[in-house]
Amino acid sequence: MMRWIGFCVGLTLLLGTTSTALALESREFRLDNGLKGVVVRESKAPVVIVQTWYRVGSADEKPGKGGLSHMLEHMMFQGTENLEPEEFSRLVAQEGGEDNASTTNDYTMYYIKLSADRAELALKLEAERMGSLLLAQEEFDAENLVVREERRVRIDADPNQRMLERYRTLAYGEHPYGRPVIGRMDEIAALTLDDLKAWYQSYYAPNNATIVVVGDVDPKQIEEWIRTHFDSLAAQPAPPRPRLPDPPRRTKPERLEVSDKLAKLPIWIAGYPVPGMAMPASIEDALALDVLAVILGHGSTSRLHQRLVRDLGVAVSTSASYSGFSASWELFSISAMPKPGADLRAIETVIFQEVERLTKEPVTARELEKARNGLIAEQVYSQDSIERIAWIIGRMTTNGLDWRLMLDDYPKRVRTVTSAAVQRVAARYLQSEGVTIGILKP
DSSP states (O other), X not given: OOOHHHHHHHHHTTSOSSOOSSOOOEEXXXXXXXXXXXXXXXXXXXXXEEEEEXXXXXGGSOTTOXXXXXXXXXXXXXXXXXXXXXXXXXXHHHTTOEEEEEEOSSOEXXXXXXXXXXXXXXXXXXXXXXXXXXXXXXXXXXXXXXXXXXXIIIIITOHHHHHHHHHHHHHHTTSGGGSOXXXXXXXXXXXXXXXXXXXXXXXXXXXXXXEEEEESSOHHHHHHHHHXXXXXXXOOOOOOOOOOOOOOOOSSOEEEEEEXXXXXXXXXXXXXXXXXXTSSOOHHHHHXXXXXXXXXXXXXXXXXXXXXXXXXXOEEEEEEEOOOOSSSOEEEEEEEEEOTTOOHHHHHHHHHHHHHHHHXXXXXXXXXXXXXXXHHHHHHHGGGOHHHHHHHHHHHHHTTOOGGGTTSSHHHHHTTOOHHHHHHHHHHHOOGGGOEEEEEEO
């Protein structure tokens, strides 16, 4: 689950009309084969990060083929026409760099971080596996076992993750966001090499990808290298994108309660369906939801912490989060870790009392100002990381949003969020009949 700060940075990409706040040299272009490139010069340190974003994730998968995107992510390190299995990462490590990848509902992203003078190597390697991946049965069989073990360790052996997987399935209903990104064990085991070949052919094409480069580099030179190494790759027919359904219509809350002898502490979580920023929702609503999350559940001065941790002493921690980065609707999440022996229903009652109070009473001027200042400060601090800058650009571009609007008017616009706006979005989106509640009991 992403912290609220993720969305505050993401929102800045939608606000404003010029690129003055970032104050970095940038270059954006598109090759004839459809590949999009974005390069930003950031010279704080002599390093560079190259991120390759593919517009494909678990939401694109068909029922029964869960985990296909994640499985292909693993295979992208297992050899090309000119590289032996795992040679890709060895070459990066030999240059003192690091590489990895991640798969989500909406995208698959690969990154290489190196000394800035080795940027061309990263681009050459990415072009090699975009155009010449070898999918061999032997490597597939071995890597499929690795992914099953990953699933076993990360989810099946973890009572918290087992409960959260079931909770998301209940909350999202028929929406593909409710399916685990890694896939279910039987689905992973049933995947075939032909499945991966078809997936690679359909989605791993230049016209379905974005290259983001941020670091101590010359943007013009980087563009020339991208053209040199990627121009020859052929575009493919535009891959299909799924129609992501609206939130399920409910007349009462959904509830999941799980007792697990391996759980060490209880967990209480609730989620309300809210729009992601790529959906047709107003900027004012998105900003207000972000402020609302801070006031309700971020930090020791938030309302939930004050009530449940400080005053009543029945919880170890509390939180509220809204990321806003998804291509479809997502969950505004509230969670609490009760103390052992605490009355979970009593904690739930207090949480819903605080939610209802937000729908009926304006927040105080002090709460509002503190939340807005915190969002602005976090937004500024996040720009110290080239990884973060690149991630924001890639994430926005993958969702079809203009990254060049990043940062411009965020401080000014977040300061326009009023108490009335926070109350309005609370009343509109935090409705009791739409909530999904998940409880894990030791």
